[in-house]
Amino acid sequence: MGRGALSDNKKLLDWVRLWEDTLNPMNVEWCDGSAEHQRALCQRLVEAGTFIPLNPLRHPNSYLCRSDPADVARVEDRTFICSTNEIDAGPTNNWSDPIEMRQELLGRFKGAMRGRTMYVVPFSMDMARCDMVRPGGRGHMALRMRST
Numbered sequence: 001m002g003r004g005a006l007s008d009n010k011k012l013l014d015w016v017r018l019w020e021d022t023l024n025p026m027n028v029e030w031c032d033g034s035a036e037h038q039r040a041l042c043q044r045l046v047e048a049g050t051f052i053p054l055n056p057l058r059h060p061n062s063y064l065c066r067s068d069p070a071d072v073a074r075v076e077d078r079t080f081i082c083s084t085n086e087i088d089a090g091p092t093n094n095w096s097d098p099i100e101m102r103q104e105l106l107g108r109f110k111g112a113m114r115g116r117t118m119y120v121v122p123f124s125m126d127m128a129r130c131d132m133v134r135p136g137g138r139g140h141m142a143l144r145m146r147s148t
Contacts, residue, residue, distance in 0.1 A: 004030045006122060016120055024111045025118035033122075 005013060020028050031037060042063065045051035051063035081089035082098035089095035 004028075006030045006032055006120075020118060022106065022109050023113040023118055025113040026115050027117040028120065029117055030120045031122070 005016070007013065016028070031041075042051060042061075045065070046053060046063070051065050054062040054064060077094070079094060080096040080101060081093045082096050082101045083089055084098065086095045
């Protein structure tokens with residue numbers, strides 16, 4: 001696994017290792033939510049041409065980032081409800097057996113991040129100060145960790 005793991009939680013580290021082995025990224029980067037890390041990520045995106053800095057006097061620390069027209073959020077014929085019982089998907093949704101779908105998706109995910117960086121973003125599924133917090137990690141939303 002890449003350097004910089006922000007946790008010593010074995011289950012989390014094993015989970016990240018599973019996805020690193022599956023996706024085969026060039027790098028694994030743990031996001032720490034710091035202003036320094038956010039600046040570095042933004043600078044990389046500017047250098048890559050993904051971000052265009054806005055006028056810093058009118059909109060400090062703001063960027064234009066256009067969506068790729070080919071990036072479709074949801075395509076109905078490829079959206080499935082995966083549940084044990086087909087009836088649970090409802091009458092207007094596509095259904096798939098969860099075990100079969102997991103196998104299909106794992107096959108599609110193999111090597112999907114080759115040559116790219118996988119970002120691990122810590123998050124909590126519950127309120128931050130709740131006694132029953134469930135920590136975890138996801139490889140997206142790296143720049144939304146900070147609210148400025």
